[in-house]
Amino acid sequence: MDGGSATAKVCGTKPAGLAEDDAPADAPAIDFTSHVGHDPEGHATLSLLVEGAHCGGCVARIERALAARPEVTHGRLNLTTKRLAIAWSGPDEAAAPIVKSVTDLGFGVVPYDPTQMDDSEQRDQRRLLRCTAVAGFAAANVMLLSVSVWAGAAQGMEEGTRAFFHWLSALIVLPAVAYAGRPFFASALAALKAGHTNMDVPISLAVLLASGMSLAETMRGAEHVYFDSAITLLFFLLIGRFLDRRARGRARSAAHRLLALAARAITVVGEDGRQTVLPPGKVRQGMTVLVAAGERVAVDGVVTAGRSDLDTSLITGEMVPAAVGPGERIFAGMLNQTAPLTVTVSAIGDDTLLGEIVRLMEAAEQRKARYVAIADRISRLYAPAVHALAAAAFLGWMLLGGIAWQPALLIAVSVLIVTCPCALGLAVPAVQVIASGRLMRGGTLLKTGTALERFAQVDTVVFDKTGTLTVGRPSLDPASAGSPEVQALAVSLAAASRHPLSRALVRALGPGRAADGVREVAGFGLALETPDGEVRLGRRDWCSTTGSGTGDGDDATGPELWLARPGAAPHCFRFEDALRADAADVVAKLQARGLGVEILSGDRPAAVAAVAAAVGIDRWTAATTPADKVARLETLAAEGRRVLMVGDGLNDVPALAAAYVSLSPSSAIDISQTAADAVFQGRLLAPVVEVLTVARRAGSLVTQNFALAFCYNLIAVPIAMAGWVTPLVAAVCMSSSSLVVVGNALRLAGRRTAASR
Amino acid sequence: MGILIYLIPIALALGLLGLAVFLWALKSGQFDDLDGAAHRILFDDDDEVPPGEPHTDPGR
Numbered sequence: 001m002d003g004g005s006a007t008a009k010v011c012g013t014k015p016a017g018l019a020e021d022d023a024p025a026d027a028p029a030i031d032f033t034s035h036v037g038h039d040p041e042g043h044a045t046l047s048l049l050v051e052g053a054h055c056g057g058c059v060a061r062i063e064r065a066l067a068a069r070p071e072v073t074h075g076r077l078n079l080t081t082k083r084l085a086i087a088w089s090g091p092d093e094a095a096a097p098i099v100k101s102v103t104d105l106g107f108g109v110v111p112y113d114p115t116q117m118d119d120s121e122q123r124d125q126r127r128l129l130r131c132t133a134v135a136g137f138a139a140a141n142v143m144l145l146s147v148s149v150w151a152g153a154a155q156g157m158e159e160g161t162r163a164f165f166h167w168l169s170a171l172i173v174l175p176a177v178a179y180a181g182r183p184f185f186a187s188a189l190a191a192l193k194a195g196h197t198n199m200d201v202p203i204s205l206a207v208l209l210a211s212g213m214s215l216a217e218t219m220r221g222a223e224h225v226y227f228d229s230a231i232t233l234l235f236f237l238l239i240g241r242f243l244d245r246r247a248r249g250r251a252r253s254a255a256h257r258l259l260a261l262a263a264r265a266i267t268v269v270g271e272d273g274r275q276t277v278l279p280p281g282k283v284r285q286g287m288t289v290l291v292a293a294g295e296r297v298a299v300d301g302v303v304t305a306g307r308s309d310l311d312t313s314l315i316t317g318e319m320v321p322a323a324v325g326p327g328e329r330i331f332a333g334m335l336n337q338t339a340p341l342t343v344t345v346s347a348i349g350d351d352t353l354l355g356e357i358v359r360l361m362e363a364a365e366q367r368k369a370r371y372v373a374i375a376d377r378i379s380r381l382y383a384p385a386v387h388a389l390a391a392a393a394f395l396g397w398m399l400l401g402g403i404a405w406q407p408a409l410l411i412a413v414s415v416l417i418v419t420c421p422c423a424l425g426l427a428v429p430a431v432q433v434i435a436s437g438r439l440m441r442g443g444t445l446l447k448t449g450t451a452l453e454r455f456a457q458v459d460t461v462v463f464d465k466t467g468t469l470t471v472g473r474p475s476l477d478p479a480s481a482g483s484p485e486v487q488a489l490a491v492s493l494a495a496a497s498r499h500p501l502s503r504a505l506v507r508a509l510g511p512g513r514a515a516d517g518v519r520e521v522a523g524f525g526l527a528l529e530t531p532d533g534e535v536r537l538g539r540r541d542w543c544s545t546t547g548s549g550t551g552d553g554d555d556a557t558g559p560e561l562w563l564a565r566p567g568a569a570p571h572c573f574r575f576e577d578a579l580r581a582d583a584a585d586v587v588a589k590l591q592a593r594g595l596g597v598e599i600l601s602g603d604r605p606a607a608v609a610a611v612a613a614a615v616g617i618d619r620w621t622a623a624t625t626p627a628d629k630v631a632r633l634e635t636l637a638a639e640g641r642r643v644l645m646v647g648d649g650l651n652d653v654p655a656l657a658a659a660y661v662s663l664s665p666s667s668a669i670d671i672s673q674t675a676a677d678a679v680f681q682g683r684l685l686a687p688v689v690e691v692l693t694v695a696r697r698a699g700s701l702v703t704q705n706f707a708l709a710f711c712y713n714l715i716a717v718p719i720a721m722a723g724w725v726t727p728l729v730a731a732v733c734m735s736s737s738s739l740v741v742v743g744n745a746l747r748l749a750g751r752r753t754a755a756s757r
Numbered sequence: 758m759g760i761l762i763y764l765i766p767i768a769l770a771l772g773l774l775g776l777a778v779f780l781w782a783l784k785s786g787q788f789d790d791l792d793g794a795a796h797r798i799l800f801d802d803d804d805e806v807p808p809g810e811p812h813t814d815p816g817r
Contacts, residue, residue: 055796056793056795056796056797056799056800057796059793059796059797059800060796060800077793078789078790078793079790079792079793079796080789080790080791080792080793126783126788129783129788130780130783133776133779133780133783134776137772137773137775137776140772141768141769141772144768161761164761168765172769
């Protein structure tokens with residue numbers, strides 16, 4: 001990955017955080033053979049989750065690499081779910097070289113069990129689509145029959161023909177309702193069992209009563225049946241439900257991928273010095289394990305021998321690798337970059353910091369699940385009111401109106417049909433679909449159905465620093481570049497290293513060729529023997545031993561590299577993590593709207609203070625752990641604030657899950673994108689403002705839609721209670737109210753052209 | 758009106774046929790990867806062996 005592609009996801013090389021970087025990854029330590037299954041034709045099969053595939057090019061590269069292997073009979077990557085299915089003829093052990101041909105392209109892969117991971121989300125969506133198709137088919141055909149009956153009523157259709165048409169409708173509608181209505185019936189039953197009501201209770205009641213009553217009327221040979229209303233209602237609602245579900249269902253599998261990170265084999269050094277490879281479950285506290293260069297640390301522990309640089313971005317969000325030596329603690333999830341380390345295990349599995357973070361996230365997500373969608377809150381008032389009205393109509397007509405119970409029941413049911421929340425059921429999904437479509441065109445993906453409602457209520461915005469307010473990649477401060485001679489020398493050393501700072505240096509001052517004989521001293525820097533003596537490029541304390549004093553104090557605002565030459569004062573290259581271009585602008589806009597803005601960062605105080613000053617944020621907290629971040633968000637929540645958390649690193653994940661609503665840049669690691677309610681693309685922060693704007697507008701449209709639905713009921717209910725509703729009136733009322741609501745929602749898309757760009 | 762005896766079953770059968778085709782498409786996985794399919798059409802390497810078919814030497 002070269003300069004200039006910081007925001008577009010760099011396919012193949014994994015996004016920052018999970019980056020095994022482009023260091024030739026460790027030979028896959030996962031035992032793929034044990035995950036191999038067999039299909040009925042006797043081929044060996046393997047299912048993998050692919051990390052880092054984002055575009056068609058990735059699909060082409062992976063599938064081509066697989067097709068190039070003669071033994072592979074099937075290899076197909078699903079770009080939506082990031083799942084790769086491979087089949088080959090031959091022994092199970094062939095898995096390793098086949099998988100290697102994919103990992104060699106720079107993609108990370110994790111095996112999964114397809115039977116276990118065939119997640120309910122996807123099954124649900126398919127079931128809804130099937131139900132919608134069946135309901136659509138039935139609605140279309142019944143509509144044909146109904147139009148004939150309505151037309152026939154005006155032109156004097158024979159009673160026999162009418163009865164025949166009614167029976168035909170019953171034949172189509174009853175099985176369709178029984179099949180397509182199940183999502184609503186099941187949800188309504190579950191709600192009733194739990195002792196409360198939701199939107200599905202009045203829906204189910206109306207659909208069941210309407211079809212049941214119509215069947216009774218058909219048997220009686222009566223004039224009016226409501227089959228068309230029942231099935232059309234179901235069809236509209238299923239569309240709303242399907243759109244709603246599809247808008248939120250994406251990328252749930254990333255959490256599994258994260259946990260699979262830990263599921264690699266661990267090299268254990270026995271007391272006699274022999275190395276054995278054990279699965280993670282068999283490693284115990286106190287054992288000594290070896291972490292090879294390029295390998296991800298699988299346990300928490302203390303370094304006993306070796307020096308190396310660790311990429312800690314997964315845990316701390318810090319972009320510059322930390323140097324570690326004997327006696328220092330390291331944590332699972334960190335990536336060992338330069339040299340092997342010997343580590344004494346202090347915690348494994350769920351007890352590690354990584355396990356802790358995952359647990360924090362799950363706990364926070366459960367709390368969030370309690371948020372009730374506005375439609376459901378309204379239905380809690382709405383359902384009892386409607387049912388009371390229907391009961392009142394029934395009793396009123398029977399006791400006061402003095403008619404028999406059958407026609408009274410007919411009137412009561414027509415009240416239920418007319419008031420049935422078709423408009424209500426569409427009011428929210430229609431707005432949400434149009435709002436999320438508009439945001440999608442702007443590069444923002446909404447993941448949860450209720451996110452939009454929560455975005456609209458935000459009054460405080462909390463930013464992470466690295467990778468969110470900043471680009472998340474070091475760049476050389478031009479003021480510290482030094483003389484051309486210094487630059488050339490530095491580049492000739494730096495070009496030999498993959499350390500992020502070296503690469504930033506080459507990016508800024510290069511291109512240059514690496515000098516011959518550059519040594520990488522793990523944890524310290526680079527050294528080159530020249531005729532005049534040793535030249536060093538690396539840490540301050542390491543370089544200062546050869547030259548004169550380099551000054552001290554740790555008040556630097558960013559990472560540094562020092563260049564020490566024989567016979568010259570050391571030169572300091574300073575690096576900064578550049579702000580996103582519009583960060584200050586966005587913060588100012590948010591503040592102008594009266595939103596509170598603050599920073600929660602795991603970085604050092606000096607660095608956070610500098611960024612806070614640059615973007616104009618007064619409140620900031622530095623050096624926070626993931627748990628600190630959650631604690632701060634909970635304090636804010638306890639003060640009654642509705643907090644939007646914007647963050648990207650693994651250390652933000654619990655906070656993203658705990659916040660009232662959360663947003664991640666698409667450069668974030670996958671698990672953050674999973675935890676966040678929405679993901680935005682691009683190198684600017686402007687989508688944060690856009691999301692809040694659209695959410696507010698959508699919120700007011702939802703309110704308007706509810707108002708429209710309410711007005712409609714205000715007119716329709718008295719008509720129904722008076723007993724004047726015929727099937728024709730019901731059909732016209734229902735369709736027109738739905739059209740009005742959808743039309744109102746469409747205004748959100750229409751205004752876009754005028755408002756933006 | 759006798760024509761109805763033929764027309765209505767024909768109409769219903771056609772509708773059912775459409776429904777069956779849709780359900781078949783859904784079941785055969787054509788809606789599983791809506792993103793990938795959009796990109797897949799852009800690859801134009803002729804020697805790629807379609808997945809699921811026996812491998813032969815790319816003809817050259």
